[in-house]
Amino acid sequence: MTTPAPDGVITIDDMHLGIPQIIATYLLTGDEPALVDPGPDSTLPALEAGLAAQGLGLGDIRSILLTHIHLDHAGATGSILARNPHVKIYVHTIGAPHIIDPSRLLKSANQLYGEMMETLWGTTVPVPSESVVTLEGGEMLDLGGRTIHVFDAPGHAKHHVIYLDQQSGGAFIGDNGGVRLPELPFARPATPPPDIDLEAWDGTLLMLDELMPSWLMLTHFGAYADVESHLSDFRTRLAHWGEYVRKGMESGASEEEQLAALWQLVAQESAGLSQEVQDALIRQTGALASSWHGLARYWRKRASA
Numbered sequence: 091m092t093t094p095a096p097d098g099v100i101t102i103d104d105m106h107l108g109i110p111q112i113i114a115t116y117l118l119t120g121d122e123p124a125l126v127d128p129g130p131d132s133t134l135p136a137l138e139a140g141l142a143a144q145g146l147g148l149g150d151i152r153s154i155l156l157t158h159i160h161l162d163h164a165g166a167t168g169s170i171l172a173r174n175p176h177v178k179i180y181v182h183t184i185g186a187p188h189i190i191d192p193s194r195l196l197k198s199a200n201q202l203y204g205e206m207m208e209t210l211w212g213t214t215v216p217v218p219s220e221s222v223v224t225l226e227g228g229e230m231l232d233l234g235g236r237t238i239h240v241f242d243a244p245g246h247a248k249h250h251v252i253y254l255d256q257q258s259g260g261a262f263i264g265d266n267g268g269v270r271l272p273e274l275p276f277a278r279p280a281t282p283p284p285d286i287d288l289e290a291w292d293g294t295l296l297m298l299d300e301l302m303p304s305w306l307m308l309t310h311f312g313a314y315a316d317v318e319s320h321l322s323d324f325r326t327r328l329a330h331w332g333e334y335v336r337k338g339m340e341s342g343a344s345e346e347e348q349l350a351a352l353w354q355l356v357a358q359e360s361a362g363l364s365q366e367v368q369d370a371l372i373r374q375t376g377a378l379a380s381s382w383h384g385l386a387r388y389w390r391k392r393a394s395a
């Protein structure tokens with residue numbers, strides 16, 4: 091099956107835990123092949139298989155563009171560098187220290203995933219600092235004649251950037267546009283701790299709207315050409331989730347009750363979808379509890395600011 095994507099971009103399914111359409115890596119083809127979000131170390135064999143299908147190997151990759159440093163997007167970076175030390179790594183300046191020394195990142199992931207860490211993400215190895223190019227937004231990258239515009243894009247994480255590929259009109263938005271499956275008309279928020287910022291996120295979505303890309307490229311999962319409706323629906327949905335969690339916190343209900351209420355909201359939004367699609371969406375989003383915690387943390391931070 092070929093997944094639709096803009097010209098010059100190949101979608102590689104990283105087959106996370108053997109399951110399709112959870113994590114995508116994008117291959118930018120051309121004289122200097124590049125990857126957007128190589129995925130976790132655990133899915134490196136699937137990434138290599140996807141590259142092989144294009145007649146390429148890790149040794150051909152010249153650059154890796156990280157939208158942000160969460161393990162499901164960036165965990166394989168160090169392992170790839172160990173195999174090909176010539177790859178340049180582009181990453182937000184706030185995220186860079188945590189791929190060079192991933193100990194803090196791994197510690198917080200460990201709190202979330204515990205003994206599932208190795209199964210989910212494999213082994214995350216440090217990235218040598220000399221391979222890292224830091225970004226703040228506003229840069230223009232030249233990848234073998236291919237121009238990529240970089241935008242600071244906080245919301246899902248404060249170290250998130252968006253890459254706009256001038257050639258294809260594709261905007262690689264990481265997790266800032268939520269998670270979506272190709273057969274669905276809408277995206278669902280994924281809002282894990284620690285640095286969800288709804289206000290900043292809304293600004294990022296408005297900026298994206300103004301950029302008017304031809305495609306939205308989601309890591310979870312795929313390329314979407316219904317840019318305007320995706321963005322406006324997602325903006326509304328994200329705000330609604332935020333308000334829902336805020337009101338739950340104000341109500342004095344227990345954490346369990348609030349989480350159950352969020353499940354109810356998800357059930358309402360998913361009405362009419364098959365059980366299979368609903369399960370697939372939940373897998374993509376990660377635990378719903380983690381989304382609740384991320385939003386609750388945002389509101390607590392705001393209250394104490």
Ligand SMILES: [Zn+2]
Pocket residue numbers: 160162163265309310
């Ligand atoms: Zn993600």
